[in-house]
Amino acid sequence: MNADERPSAYHTSCNRHLLEVVPASALHILDVGCAEGRLGEALKRQDPTRTVFGIEREPSVAARAAGRLDRVFAIDVEAEIPPLEPGSLDCILYGDVLEHLVDPEAVLRRCRTLLAPGGIILCSVPNAQHHSVLAALARSDFQYTDAGLLDVGHLRFFTYSTIIKLLLDAGFAPAIVADVPIPASQARLKALIPFLTHLGLHPERTRRYLDAYQYIVRGDLLPYTDEANSGNSEAEQPLSFVVCASDEATLESNLLASPCLREPVGHEVLAIRGCPNAAAGLNRGLASATHDLVVCVHQDVYLPRGWPARFLAQYREAKRALGPIGVAGVYGVSLVDGAVQRAGRVVDRDRLLSEKPALPTEVDTLDELLLAVPKSTPFQFAPSLGFHLYGADICLAARQQGLKAVALDALCFHHSKSVGLPPAFRPSAEVFARKWAKQLPIATSCVLFDVQGRMRVI
Numbered sequence: 001m002n003a004d005e006r007p008s009a010y011h012t013s014c015n016r017h018l019l020e021v022v023p024a025s026a027l028h029i030l031d032v033g034c035a036e037g038r039l040g041e042a043l044k045r046q047d048p049t050r051t052v053f054g055i056e057r058e059p060s061v062a063a064r065a066a067g068r069l070d071r072v073f074a075i076d077v078e079a080e081i082p083p084l085e086p087g088s089l090d091c092i093l094y095g096d097v098l099e100h101l102v103d104p105e106a107v108l109r110r111c112r113t114l115l116a117p118g119g120i121i122l123c124s125v126p127n128a129q130h131h132s133v134l135a136a137l138a139r140s141d142f143q144y145t146d147a148g149l150l151d152v153g154h155l156r157f158f159t160y161s162t163i164i165k166l167l168l169d170a171g172f173a174p175a176i177v178a179d180v181p182i183p184a185s186q187a188r189l190k191a192l193i194p195f196l197t198h199l200g201l202h203p204e205r206t207r208r209y210l211d212a213y214q215y216i217v218r219g220d221l222l223p224y225t226d227e228a229n230s231g232n233s234e235a236e237q238p239l240s241f242v243v244c245a246s247d248e249a250t251l252e253s254n255l256l257a258s259p260c261l262r263e264p265v266g267h268e269v270l271a272i273r274g275c276p277n278a279a280a281g282l283n284r285g286l287a288s289a290t291h292d293l294v295v296c297v298h299q300d301v302y303l304p305r306g307w308p309a310r311f312l313a314q315y316r317e318a319k320r321a322l323g324p325i326g327v328a329g330v331y332g333v334s335l336v337d338g339a340v341q342r343a344g345r346v347v348d349r350d351r352l353l354s355e356k357p358a359l360p361t362e363v364d365t366l367d368e369l370l371l372a373v374p375k376s377t378p379f380q381f382a383p384s385l386g387f388h389l390y391g392a393d394i395c396l397a398a399r400q401q402g403l404k405a406v407a408l409d410a411l412c413f414h415h416s417k418s419v420g421l422p423p424a425f426r427p428s429a430e431v432f433a434r435k436w437a438k439q440l441p442i443a444t445s446c447v448l449f450d451v452q453g454r455m456r457v458i
Contacts, residue, residue, distance in 0.1 A: 014095045014124035014180075015039040017216050019046075021122060021177050026091035027051065030084070030114065032077055032107075033097035037065030044069075055082060078102060081110050089114045094123040098166070099154045108170035112221060121172060121219040128157035131184040131192070131210040149213070160209055160350045161415055163217050168304035168347070169259060172219030173411055175352035179212035200247075202419040209350075222411065224310060236309045238266040240294045240375070242285025244278055244387075245271040251299040254415050258303035267291075267308065271299075278368070278390050279381035289375050296371045296381075302413040314408035315372070318360035325406055326379070326398025328372040329391070331355075332363030332407040333443045340443045340458055344407040348414045359409035365392035366405055367445040369414045382435075388428035392444045396436055421446065421457065429455045 019042050022029070027050050031040045034054030044050050054072040056062035062074035073082040078101055092111055098104040108121070115121075126149045133149055136142045144152040158166075160176060167174035184192075184207070192210070193203045241261065245251050251271065255261065261269055270288055272281035282296045293315070297303075315328055331344035331353065343357040346369065368391035373379070379397045381390045395405035433453035436442060442449045448458045 014214060014216075015042070017178055017180055017214070018093055018095050018122055018124055019043065021216055021218065022046075022091060022093070023120070026120070028089050028116075029053070029091045029093065030055065030082070030089050030111075031069070031093045031095070032111070033057075033095060033100075034065050034069065034072065035061060037068035037072065039093065039095060040065070041068040053082065053084065077107055077111070081114065084114050086113050087116045090116060090119055092119075092121045094121060096124055096126075098123055098125055098163075099151075099156045099158060102155055104156060105166055105170050108167070108172070108219075112171055115221050117221070117223070119221045121167075121221075122177075123163065123167075123217045123219070124214060125158045125163050125217065126151075126154070126214050127159060127179070127209070127212045129159040129209050130182070130213050131188055132182070134192075134210070135188070158215070160212070160215060161413070163215060164347055164350070164413055165257075165302055165304065167217065167219040168302070168411065168413060170219075171222050171224055171306075173222055173345070173352055173354065174347060175218050175220075176215050176350050177218045178216040179208070180214040180216070181208075181211040182213040183211040200417055202417070205419055224306060236265065236312060237293070238268065238291045239308055239312075239372075240268040240270065240285070240289035240291040242270045242272065242282055242289065242294055242296045243299050244275045244281035245273045245299050246275070247299060250415075250417075254300045254302045254413075255297060258307070259305040260303055260308050265308070277383050277385070278387045279383040279385070282381045282390075286373070286375065286377070286380075292375050294373055294375050296368075296373070298369050298414065298416075300415045300417070301369055302415060304412065307410060307412060311372070311408060311410035314360050314410055318404070318406045318408060322360065322362055322404050322406060324403050326373070326377070326401065326403025327366060327391075327395050327405045328360075328408055329366035329405075330370050330408060330410055330412060331445060332366040332395075332405065333445050334362075334364040335441060335443045338441075340448060342445070345409060345411050346414055347411065349416055357407075360406050362404050363395075363407050364399075364405065364442065365395045365444045366407065367391060369416075370412065384431050384435075386424055386428045388425045389432045389444065392442065393432060393435070396439060396442070426455075 029052045031054045034056050040052035052069050054065050054069045057076050059074040062072045066072045144150050164174045196203050196206050270285040275281035331346045334341045342355040343361050343363050345354045371391050382393050433449050440451045447455050
């Protein structure tokens with residue numbers, strides 16, 4: 001098979017790939033869009049004690065599935081959910097389904113009530129970033145087909161970032177657990193490299209996304225109430241968000257696309273442009289902010305629906321449990337008996353980073369992707385650090401004054417394009433190591449400074 005051709009029926013393999021990732025512990029399962037029930041039948045063969053329900057919109061197809069599953073509901077999942085007991089399911093499957101829905105988020109949010117604590121969803125979605133779609137666009141041949149990525153029934157188009165954002169908005173912690181590749185030829189990839197470089201994308205990292213024909217995504221149920229997840233909690237106080245903006249497309253597609261910043265809740269966004277260093281923009285934003293708590297955030301961060309309410313609930317809990325807070329974030333590190341201990345949760349590109357320590361928790365330093373400080377903070381970000389290590393710096397400054405740096409459980413998506421440390425990182429590291437020489441060793445989320453101030457990537 002030519003690597004640059006897209007087989008029209010390849011998406012039918014989704015059942016096999018979903019079957020491989022369903023946990024053995026999942027004994028009560030709902031298969032949404034079960035077709036004739038083949039996947040459910042295979043799940044029951046794996047473990048005859050399993051109970052598998054199905055949803056199929058077409059009554060004639062549902063009738064054929066009925067003999068294979070414990071019960072099949074001939075309903076339109078966009079209009080109603082099956083009459084199952086809330087909290088009774090371990091797993092819900094969406095195999096080649098979400099791209100056919102008018103409002104997949106609404107379906108995910110309604111059906112999540114059927115999941116037990118610790119329940120998961122597993123989704124199979126086609127990848128619209130596949131190299132064959134890019135080639136079709138370039139040839140002006142982008143059109144619906146009978147099957148495949150551009151199936152005539154597809155209403156939504158997903159890439160790894162859009163499926164991650166969808167699951168976050170619906171109240172799930174997403175992780176890509178597998179991708180089904182149809183690789184681009186070397187000739188096609190070589191032709192794309194200048195274009196990817198022009199866009200600031202790393203060719204090797206991006207190749208995985210270009211090769212992936214289909215993603216298998218797991219969503220772990222987040223323990224958020226519907227009120228908090230709606231983003232409309234009456235207890236939610238307005239926040240000021242400050243961002244150093246250098247790429248308008250990235251800003252528009254990520255931070256400004258966050259539901260909480262598009263809804264009339266009263267949050268403030270201060271986008272500072274033309275910053276010679278991070279401190280110039282963030283300190284200016286702090287001075288201009290009108291709300292009591294200021295969130296300094298990267299332009300490539302997406303805050304899912306309900307994020308402010310969850311962040312504020314965690315912030316208040318941290319103050320009660322840990323004492324006065326100087327800086328709060330979502331991901332940090334500490335040195336514990338000489339070993340680096342990570343804390344927090346964030347979706348970093350296509351990976352879910354979910355560390356062991358319970359949250360909220362105190363840390364030594366926080367990642368700069370998101371830092372919240374009181375408007376009245378006595379500290380300023382340091383211009384001498386450029387665009388790196390300013391988060392670790394302000395955490396250490398706060399801790400010197402008896403204030404805590406804390407990692408909170410407020411999951412967000414860091415859609416970073418960077419790979420490795422840029423050349424400008426080392427000069428910032430040298431300044432940082434000199435400034436904090438008496439406190440060494442110090443760990444940050446990406447590097448460790450030893451007692452001599454030498455830096456190594458961790």
